[in-house]
Amino acid sequence: MSGFWPTTGADCGKKVPVTGVAERGRGTTRSPSRRGTDSPLVIGHRGASGYRPEHTLAGYELAARLGADYLEPDLVPTKDGVLVCRHEPEIGDTTDVADHREFAARKRTAVIDDVAVSGWFVHDFTLAELKTLRVTERLPTVRRHATMWDGRFEVPTFAELLDLRRWLAGEQGRSIGVYPETKHPSFFRAAGLPLEPLVAAALRRDGLNVASAPVHLQSFEASSLKELRRLGVVVPLVQLLEESGAPYDTLARGDGPSYADMITPAGLASIAGYAGNIGPDKAMVIPQRPDGTLGAPTGLVARAHEAGLRVHPYTFRAENTFLPPSHRLGSPPAPADFGRAVDEQLTYLRAGVDGLFTDHPDLTVHARSILHTRVGPAPASRQDVR
Ligand code: G3P
Ligand code: CA
DSSP states (O other), rough: TEEEEOOTSOOOOOOOOOTOOOOOOTTOOOTOOSSTTEEEOEEEEETTTTTSSOOOOOHHHHHTTTTTSSOOEEEEEOOSSEEESSSBBBBBTBBSSGGGGGGGGOOOOEEEEEEEEEEEEGGSSSSHTTSSSSSOOSSTTTTTGGGTTSSOOOOOOOHHHHHHHEEEEEETTOEEEEEEEEEEEEHHHHHTOOHHHHHHHHHHHOOOSSTTTTTTTEEEHHHHHHHHTTTTTTTTEEEEOOOOSSHHHHHHHHHHHOHHHHTTTTHHHHHHHTSSOOOOEEGSSOOOOTTBBBBOSSSHHHHHHTTTTTEBBBBBBBGGSSGGGGGGGGBBBBBBBBBBBHHHHHHHTTTSEEEEESSSSSHHHHHHHHHHOOOSSTTTTTTTTT
């Protein structure tokens, strides 16, 4: 499959060859700290998940066409050791596997990071088997429009995404990056399918293991990031952070920092020893007040910058159900309708973040353009300049 992909809107069986397409963006440097009109970064979260089923080549392609600087895949391995783009190992919620009677016996309960999960698991399928499945929309109630794509797209491999990225960069004449996350790395290491050597090999195969390559690698588990470094990966690394609790590798060892420890000045200095960025839950940057409005910034951005770390919070979505109550539209607000997402994102951009994970890259590009447009008082003719 490497070297071919389905075009947006086309059946997944239709392939477009890429051999021989030059990449004008390849090899160019996009410094994540650069402050131009293409910064802060717009990171297409699982593709353009607000418009297409997540983790599909069609979704990634659309994200790039909507202006995303980076395409974000979550990565898990197949039984035969191939990295594919899925948010979690269980695929019952995002594919039609339940309709495949030949795989009915594969349904089971697995314990992943101490949580029992029932369903079908990527690592019980070879790539060839997985390719017989078709992707379905994860959020069919909120994103009913996206269910029109159910059954159209395959589960993509990481290699296919890298091929697509290169082709799109050439087509658009700009740098388009990838921002992969290693999912449940301790679990897969224990299962004999470690993610890190596969990621390192994929980057090397594509000539992307150079410090200036448009690649960021992210994980909630510091041990995964450190293993990538040990394997000689030189691209920027991103420590993901949650509002509470501790990373699974820390919990499994029985010692190590909690997320609360990691955002202290000492914790951030420690992260800066192996990573260049943090990816916090957006509530860790600007929390909601009890009345549903956005509160004051927590100071995490300033502390991270002080430690030399850039800040890329997750995840920004346009639908009312994902927005703070103060930013919802409609009386009453319909959960699936879009609210004032651009205003929400602009608030974070003005708090100094260096990039946003977004399900709607076009809206984030618009928010960024407002950030760069506003110099002095807002002109009366520009209603969206607040
Ligand atoms: O990787 C940033 C963000 O995507 C982490 O959350 O659950 O969407 O992978 P998740
Ligand atoms: Ca992710």
